[in-house]
Amino acid sequence: MGFYMPTKVLYGRDIVSKNRELIQSLGDTYLIVSGKSSKKNGSLDDTLDVLDGKHYYIFDETPENPPLEIVEFIARKYSDADVVIGLGGGSPMDTAKAVAVLLENPSLKPEELYEKDKYGSAKPIICIPTTAGTGSEVTQYSVLTVNGRKKGFSHECIFPKIALIDYKYTVTLNKELTISTALDALSHAVEGYISRKATPFSDALALESIRTINSYLPKLLDDPDNEYYRERIMFSSTLAGMVIAQTGTTIAHALGYSLTTEKGVKHGLATAVFLPYELKMALTESKDKVEEILRIFNGSLEEFYELLGVSLSVEISDEDIENWSKIVSNASHIAVTPGKYDLEEIKHAYIEIKEKYLI
Ligand SMILES: [Fe+2]
Structure with a gap:
């Protein structure tokens, strides 16, 4: 019996803005994976504000129940990112986790995400949930859609390095x-x-x-x-x-x-x-x-x-x-x-x- 959850959990109102230095310390090029709602609920503005001075990309078209193909597409398009931020509900966070593995392991095929012995590390992952339900910000899971079916993979390396949890994003x-x-x-x-x-x-x-x-x-x-x-x-x-x-x-x-x-x-x-x-x-x-x-x-x-x-x-x-x-x-x-x-x-x-x- 035991307990293992290696994510640093930072919780409270305005928690993203309060952790600029920590967030900036993780790398040079950041990839934000989100959906469209991150503009509306203020989370994207907060995130961009703390990334001021860093190089970053935004992919804000994560669909619900993200297919494996979208993970592959994002990893190819933003291949030089060295930190991945999952910003949104379960879909962007789970996509971010999978992308972080592919970025760290460029020769890994997307379907090999499900073969956990084939890799052992991922780029640093930051999760910022904007819904209250998935809990993905503190788990080692990523659930994607493969051939029309939901299929999760689990790996210790996709526990986010940091979870920044602010309930204010859920008010909308x-x-x-x-x-x-x-x-x-x-x-x-x-x-x-x-x-x-x-x-x-x-x-x-x-x-x-x-x-x-x-x-x-x-x-x-x-x-x-x-x-x-x-x-x-x-x-x-x-x-x-x-x-x-x-x-x-x-x-x-x-x-x-x-x-x-x-x-x-x-x-x-x-x-x-x-x-x-x-x-x-x-x-x-x-x-x-x-x-x-x-x-x-x-x-x-x-x-x-x-x-x-x-x-x-x-x-x-x-x-x-x-x-x-x-x-x-x-x-x-x-x-x-x-x-x-x-x-x-x-x-x-x-x-x-x-x-x-x-x-
Ligand atoms: Fe669930």
Whole structure:
């Protein structure tokens, strides 16, 4: 049992501006990987301000669920960058991590990112999250899309060197994104808490994260400009990221991936709808932990979802369920998820969310 998370975490309002020297000390040529929203939420201006005097590039067209091809494109185009900044939600941060590996290892083919023995280092990575949910700023994971499927890789060398976490960038998030990203954080905390790889260290962080989301997410949705509520959800998200850095995610993530890649459901929502089923299935093996979680939600996670208005407006056919279940049955997540998951139980997970959340 242990705990490993080598990222320097710097947290608080205006944290980017307060760390100009540290950020400038990492290299000479910086590559900022972001999406379009970084202009709107002020994070790009803050980052450019602290890079004043340095050479930098901006790639601000990272798509949602970034494909491997975009990683290759960015690494080729900005091959002389020696520091990579992931600025945004999970997509820019995960892209930045993969690009940092390719820049450090120019002969590595993009598909070899998934063969961790083929490389051992990456260019220094700075992550600046602008959503509260992914936790990617404190993990060794990068989830990309390969041949239409979400596929993550994990390597110690892609733990960011520095995470600069400022909740003020999340104030402009709309309600839909606020909920879906917070539900991603909730999924990380719940999945990590019941994971077979959980430790007392990760459990302490997971419980704090779950409790904080339960207390503050409904309040935040009622008062989206409230900076204290925004800070609480950002804090929960980073805690949940530290949890999965130890435990990985479990089956709810594997079940949700197809909903995202094939039906366009936002990642956090696509994952969270499976948590009630995952908890039910975990009862045989981790009863105390499941009960602990349910106690936090006054006995029912589903009622918490009702309060938030969680629903899915997609169509799911029997054929979809057949295909997706086969994919999940081969997922590595099953080995760390409490409970027994044969093809039938996996299909049931999809049938259940169809009955409960489809509108
Ligand atoms: Fe996630």
